[in-house]
Amino acid sequence: MELTTLILALPSVTAFWLIIGIVLPASLLVLRGKYHAGIIQTMLVCTAICCYLFWLIAFLVQLNPLVGPVLKKEELEHIARQWNDAEIHLKS
Amino acid sequence: MGSLFRSEEMSLAQLFLQSEAVYACVRELGELGKVQFRDLNPDVSAFQRKFVSEVRRCDEMERKLRFFAKEVKKSGLTLKPAPLDIRAPDPPVMIDLENEFEQLEAQVKDIESHREQLQKNLIDLVELKHVLLNAQVDFEHAERETNIQRHPTDNLQQGLIANGAESEEEVAAGKLSRVNLEFVTGTIGRERFPGFERVLWRATRGNVYVRHAAIPDAVRDPITGNQVFKDVFVLFFSGENLKNRVTKICEGYRATLYPCPENRQERRETLTSIDARIHDLNQVLHETYIHSQEQLGRIGNDLEIWNIQVKKIKAIYHTMNMFNLDVTAKCLIAEGWCPVESMDEIQDALNRGTDYSGASVQSILRPTETKLTAPTYNKTNKFTGGFQVIVDAYGIGNYQEVNPTPYTIITFPFLFAVMFGDAGHGLLMFLFAISLIIFEKRLANWKAGGEVCLITNFMVYPNNILYS
Numbered sequence: 001m002e003l004t005t006l007i008l009a010l011p012s013v014t015a016f017w018l019i020i021g022i023v024l025p026a027s028l029l030v031l032r033g034k035y036h037a038g039i040i041q042t043m044l045v046c047t048a049i050c051c052y053l054f055w056l057i058a059f060l061v062q063l064n065p066l067v068g069p070v071l072k073k074e075e076l077e078h079i080a081r082q083w084n085d086a087e088i089h090l091k092s
Numbered sequence: 093m094g095s096l097f098r099s100e101e102m103s104l105a106q107l108f109l110q111s112e113a114v115y116a117c118v119r120e121l122g123e124l125g126k127v128q129f130r131d132l133n134p135d136v137s138a139f140q141r142k143f144v145s146e147v148r149r150c151d152e153m154e155r156k157l158r159f160f161a162k163e164v165k166k167s168g169l170t171l172k173p174a175p176l177d178i179r180a181p182d183p184p185v186m187i188d189l190e191n192e193f194e195q196l197e198a199q200v201k202d203i204e205s206h207r208e209q210l211q212k213n214l215i216d217l218v219e220l221k222h223v224l225l226n227a228q229v230d231f232e233h234a235e236r237e238t239n240i241q242r243h244p245t246d247n248l249q250q251g252l253i254a255n256g257a258e259s260e261e262e263v264a265a266g267k268l269s270r271v272n273l274e275f276v277t278g279t280i281g282r283e284r285f286p287g288f289e290r291v292l293w294r295a296t297r298g299n300v301y302v303r304h305a306a307i308p309d310a311v312r313d314p315i316t317g318n319q320v321f322k323d324v325f326v327l328f329f330s331g332e333n334l335k336n337r338v339t340k341i342c343e344g345y346r347a348t349l350y351p352c353p354e355n356r357q358e359r360r361e362t363l364t365s366i367d368a369r370i371h372d373l374n375q376v377l378h379e380t381y382i383h384s385q386e387q388l389g390r391i392g393n394d395l396e397i398w399n400i401q402v403k404k405i406k407a408i409y410h411t412m413n414m415f416n417l418d419v420t421a422k423c424l425i426a427e428g429w430c431p432v433e434s435m436d437e438i439q440d441a442l443n444r445g446t447d448y449s450g451a452s453v454q455s456i457l458r459p460t461e462t463k464l465t466a467p468t469y470n471k472t473n474k475f476t477g478g479f480q481v482i483v484d485a486y487g488i489g490n491y492q493e494v495n496p497t498p499y500t501i502i503t504f505p506f507l508f509a510v511m512f513g514d515a516g517h518g519l520l521m522f523l524f525a526i527s528l529i530i531f532e533k534r535l536a537n538w539k540a541g542g543e544v545c546l547i548t549n550f551m552v553y554p555n556n557i558l559y560s
Contacts, residue, residue: 038498039475039476039498039501042498042499042501042502043498043501043502046498046499046501046502046503047502047506050502050503050506051506054510
């Protein structure tokens with residue numbers, strides 16, 4: 001379940017920002033020729049790039065983290081007991 | 093999109109304006125605000141320019157307006173804010189304004205000095221009243237004390253006994269007149285009194301009898317405007333010499349002397365007459381106060397409008413000082429930078445000015461080739477203006493350099509949001525921004541740059557988006 005959520009997240013968010021970043025400005029260009037079109041287009045593209053990049057980087061980092069949570073041995077065993085005696089995998 | 097990302101293309105234009113039309117044309121161009129004039133007389137000092145007398149007249153008017161503003165503020169009235177569409181009036185109207193200001197200034201100064209005079213009179217009367225009130229007690233004490241020998245070497249006071257069965261007043265009067273005991277009455281500041289008494293004692297070797305009483309109410313000193321406490325005193329002495337000495341000491345200590353009749357009957361009469369005079373004076377003061385408030389109220393209504401008008405007139409004459417007078421062709425030559433795409437607007441403004449002044453020849457606008465570097469002009473609307481100001485704070489770009497403002501509009505709030513933004517903060521900023529937009533009109537009158545507020549409006553969305 002978690003995996004599907006994860007897998008669905010990437011394309012949907014990308015699509016969202018693509019719409020805002022590419023589709024909307026293009027339509028603005030077509031629909032309303034001169035009414036502040038330039039500024040609004042710039043703003044939309046900028047926002048899309050900034051916010052998408054921000055989200056993407058945070059997302060990818062969490063997908064492949066560099067470090068995991070740092071726990072003491074007792075805390076680790078306590079958590080394992082809580083989660084229905086899950087097995088402890090230690091990655092080095 | 094050259095103009096969005098770069099500054100506008102400018103061209104240097106020469107304007108040929110007829111002498112009659114100059115004022116009106118410069119006024120129209122000033123309202124339009126799209127021309128930056130070059131100073132064609134750089135080597136001429138400020139006092140040798142052509143319109144220096146008009147500028148001086150404007151300075152005079154500004155001084156009078158500042159005086160009015162001070163008076164209005166002093167009287168506690170408020171100035172009515174001016175509407176946004178005041179234009180500079182024509183030169184004849186300017187002369188009318190000058191005369192009006194002069195008259196008003198004279199009137200205001202008149203009333204003020206009149207009022208001060210009246211108040212001084214009032215204070216004098218009030219002090220005199222206190223003197224008279226205390227006099228009776230003092231005289232009684234005086235005649236009692238003169239029975240006691242106060243100074244062994246003073247022979248004058250020896251022969252003052254003789255308690256007869258006469259009425260008190262006659263005794264007092266009789267005693268005083270028999271010994272030729274003179275007196276002076278007056279008032280002095282309370283803190284000065286001890287020193288005064290001591291000097292009197294020393295200077296007259298104790299031959300002066302002093303009685304004093306405090307005036308309970310404070311009196312308003314007209315010079316400093318503070319409330320000062322004063323004492324009433326009566327000095328008894330005999331002899332011409334002592335009198336001179338005493339008077340000099342009183343002058344030195346800045347005590348005011350008041351004449352006081354010896355007779356109790358006279359004193360009572362004087363007291364009633366003084367009361368009547370005080371009452372009248374209060375009436376007159378009240379009337380004067382109302383009159384001055386009315387006048388200052390009327391001035392306060394128009395003051396802001398006059399301020400703006402005078403400033404615009406002055407600006408017009410400053411601009412006209414930069415023009416070159418071409419004596420032969422009877423016209424003024426001006427040079428200015430203007431954006432290429434506003435040429436039509438400027439021509440329209442010039443036409444309007446020429447038509448208004450009724451000059452025969454139309455003003456000419458002629459773009460010229462030049463090697464000078466044009467000034468940087470970034471066309472902005474209300475929204476982008478705020479961001480342009482922020483970018484300009486780091487330094488204005490060269491002519492037709494890339495203008496980073498369009499990107500700044502987004503990245504600037506974004507970076508702030510990244511630094512400390514969260515959903516709650518974003519929500520608050522969003523609400524604040526909405527409120528600023530709604531009340532934009534009301535806030536536009538803020539002198540503190542209400543347009544910047546509009547900008548903070550939009551610093552919102554990134555905050556909202558960042559819910560990390």
